[in-house]
Amino acid sequence: MARGRQRVHAIGRRPNHNLRRPQHPGPFRRSVIVSLMDMKASASPVLEKMLYRYPISLDSQRIIRILGVPYDAVFAFIQFLYSSRSAVSSREGEEAVEKYGMHLLVLSHAYQVKWLKRGCEEGVAARLRVEVVVDMLKLAKLCDAPRLYQRCMRLVAKDFASVIQSEGWCFIRRHDPLLEKEILQFIEDADQRRKRWMREMADQEMYQQLSEAMECLQHICTVGCTVVGPHVGEPPSRSKGPCSFRTCEGLQLLIRHSATCGKKLSPGGCIHCKRMWQLFQLHSSICDQPDSCKVPLCKQFRSKIQMDGKVDKTWRLLVKKVVTAGIMSSLAKRERPEEIQKIWLRYRGIK
Incomplete structure (x- = not known):
């Protein structure tokens, strides 16, 4: 129980002197916590209404019964009401949350x-364990704690094999099928999001490679690289070091194959030559200097597009995403603070 003093002369006392804890409360003895009425009323609107609703006893005190939680949890709750808001992050506050976090969450x-x-809510969420995560999930729904709810759901989805062996899971399977369905739906949605994210990252990597291939193609056809390209004398890469493009070697193999392949004019064609043809076409759609461009077939493809007057929507979308990937890559190469670099690596899926 908690009592609130109504005497005016007790309001100015220090909070530690306003709380009195019984030394040896017996198992059948009612535990009493004496506290100031005005302090509790200002901290909780519910306590304010309860304090003024209950009648005054003979010694000018009001009695409020707080049932269903341990006495020490009630005592810690009253102490928090007398403390400042930063008391939760103090050492004593963290110890109280660690011992009675669930009860304090219910009381608050x-x-x-x-x-x-x-x-x-933050303290309980930071100390979650697989054995009690289902119970904490039920508590989060009852106490309207969205952060704790999300943390519980993530832990359930992360280690579902251990969760299904807990007593809490067996209980909700027998008595709460709606919560069981909600958990299974969340796990399925999380799995779908993970698969979709992996597909998006794979697509992003493909667009990144295509953008780099366009730069490499421009580089090969302009200044040359190793044994491919318009260079005179010693190949550029042998005098300037290895090429910085990851796709350079594969692109050179395609160019050399396309120059000597005898199947490209056959009815079935050559798959490697078709791929090289598509790269030339993609470059022509991206190139912003067609008059001075040295990449083969660049002008021819642009003239064909202008004559046809329309472009396939799928091809237009591919060009747009490759251009976007190139812009993102150029922005990523700039010097940036460490925090922004971590965000970019997280976006790329690199730890």
């Missing part, structure tokens, strides 16, 4: 102490 939700509820 029931009595609408929002700042304490946020602190308890």
Whole structure:
């Protein structure tokens, strides 16, 4: 129970002197916590209404019964009401949240102490374990704790094989099929999001390679590289070091094959020559200097597009994504702060 003093002369005392804890409360003895009425009323709107609703006893005190939680949890809750909002992050506050985090979360939700509820929610979420994650998930739904709910769901999806062996999972399978369905739906959605993210990352890597291949093709046809390209005397890469493009070697093999292949004019054609043809066409769609461009067939492809007057939507989308990947790559090569670099690596899926 918690009592609130109504005497005016007790309001100015220090919070530590306003709390009195019984030394040896017996198992059948009612535990009493004496506290100031005005302090609790200002901390909780629910307690304020309860304090003024209950009648005054003979010794000018009001009695509020807080049932369903341990006495020490109630004592810690009253201490938090007397403390500042930063008390949750203190050493004593963290110890109290570690011992009675679940009970403090329930009390702060029931009595609408929002700042304490946020602190308890973060503390309970930071100490989640697989054995009790289902119970904490149920508690998060009852106490309207979205952060704790999301953390529980992520832990369930991460280690579902261990969760299904816990007692909490067996309980909800027998008594709460709606929560079981909600958990299974979340796991399925998380798996779909992971697969979709992996596909998007694979597509992004493909567009990145195509953008780099366009730069490499421009480089080979302009200044030359190793044994391919318009160079005089010693090949450029032998005098300037290895090429910096990852796709350079494969692109040179395609160019050399396309120059000597005898199947490119046959009815079935050659798959490697068709791939080289598509790269030339992609370059012509991206090139912004067609008059001075030295890449083969660049002008011819652009003239054909202008004569036809329309471009396939799929091809237009491919060109747009390759251009976007090239812009993102150029931005990534610039010097940037360490935090932005970490975000970019996380976006690329690199730890």
